[in-house]
Amino acid sequence: MTPAEVLTGLLRSDPTSPRITCYDDGTGERIELSGKVLANWVSKAANLLQDELDAGPGTTVALHLPADHWRTYYWALAAWSVGAHLTTTDAPSDIAVGITADGSGETEIVVTLAALARRATSDVPAGGIDEARELSSYGDVFVPYRTPVDADPALDDTLYADLVVVGGALRRRVQVTGDLTHALREALAVWADDGSVVLLRDVRPEDVDRRLTTEGAAPRP
Numbered sequence: 567m568t569p570a571e572v573l574t575g576l577l578r579s580d581p582t583s584p585r586i587t588c589y590d591d592g593t594g595e596r597i598e599l600s601g602k603v604l605a606n607w608v609s610k611a612a613n614l615l616q617d618e619l620d621a622g623p624g625t626t627v628a629l630h631l632p633a634d635h636w637r638t639y640y641w642a643l644a645a646w647s648v649g650a651h652l653t654t655t656d657a658p659s660d661i662a663v664g665i666t667a668d669g670s671g672e673t674e675i676v677v678t679l680a681a682l683a684r685r686a687t688s689d690v691p692a693g694g695i696d697e698a699r700e701l702s703s704y705g706d707v708f709v710p711y712r713t714p715v716d717a718d719p720a721l722d723d724t725l726y727a728d729l730v731v732v733g734g735a736l737r738r739r740v741q742v743t744g745d746l747t748h749a750l751r752e753a754l755a756v757w758a759d760d761g762s763v764v765l766l767r768d769v770r771p772e773d774v775d776r777r778l779t780t781e782g783a784a785p786r787p
Contacts (some may be wrong), residue, residue, distance in 0.1 A: 567730045568714070569646035572757050573608060576601035579760050587739075588636040589777055592768035595681055597636050604640060609708035610701050611644030617704070618695070619661055619673055622712040623649035628657070628671055630664030633742075633749035634767040635679055642750050646729075649714035652721050654746045667691045722747055732758045739764055739783035 567575075576585055581602040588597045599607070615621035627645040629652055631638040641663050645652045653659060662671025665679065666688045674694040676686045683698040690696045714720070716727035733755045739762045742752045753763045764783040766774060778784060 567732065567758060568726060569643055569720075569730060569754060570710075570713075572730055572754060573601075573605055573643060573647075575760070576757055577605055581605075584762050585757065586636050586639060586763050586765065587781055587783075588634075588765040588767065589769055590635070590679075590767040591770070591773070593680065597681055599636060604643075606706050607640035608643045608647060609706050610704040611641055612647040612708040612710075613704040614675075614695070614701060615644055615650070615661065616648045616708075616711060621645070621648045621650050621661060622710075623714045623718050625650040625661065626653055626659040627651065628653050628655065628659035628662040628664075629746065630654075630656075630662060630668065630670075631677060631746075632665075632679075632767065633744065633746040634765045636765060637677055637679060638746070639750070639753055639763070641677070646714075646720060646726075647708060648710060649712055649718065649726075651719040652750075654722060654750075667694055721750060724751075730754050730758050738762060739781055741766065741778055741783050741785045743785065 582600050584598045585601045585604050586599040627650045656670055659671045661673050663675045667674040667676055674691055675697055676690045678686050678698040685699050686696040714726045718726050720726040720729040740756045741764045742749050756763050764781050766777055769777055
């Protein structure tokens with residue numbers, strides 16, 4: 567199963583159910599994305615990568631976004647939708663997606679985390695892309711020009727053949743934690759089992775249980 571097939575499965579199962587719920591107590595935001603809304607964000611980002619930057623199998627996309635924020639996940643799914651190799655390291659890449667431009671990518675995409683952002687809050691270098699300003703102009707439907715094969719690299723040292731692991735018998739709503747690589751793999755596993763991801767950002771330790779109880783969620787075993 568590929569990440570693209572995971573996303574298709576969510577839409578087929580129930581496009582209106584929440585698939586990401588993100589609490590950001592630092593900003594006071596609670597963002598919930600249904601399968602349909604998640605797919606819409608993924609399509610726009612994938613169209614940007616494919617049509618604007620000619621990304622596809624063999625392209626390296628470095629993801630420098632926080633593991634506990636909802637924008638991180640549609641960018642990861644977009645990179646996999648075009649068949650790119652997603653990395654979480656600071657090594658040089660073809661495309662770098664991050665909160666700030668750090669010079670690690672030949673092309674830099676600057677992402678502003680605020681839900682209603684309309685322009686970047688940090689500098690966008692010449693030739694770079696301001697996601698908040700430009701992403702909305704891309705299409706809501708994505709059709710890949712090329713697709714990855716099982717032996718293509720997908721996430722750091724993991725191949726597409728090994729990326730999605732179906733865990734079985736998971737709780738419906740699961741908190742995803744850990745470093746970025748671990749969180750991305752866990753999110754894919756939850757979605758592959760038709761589940762929903764809960765992200766807690768800047769939530770005080772004493773408030774974690776209350777947030778999870780509110781969402782009917784539990785840490786992933």
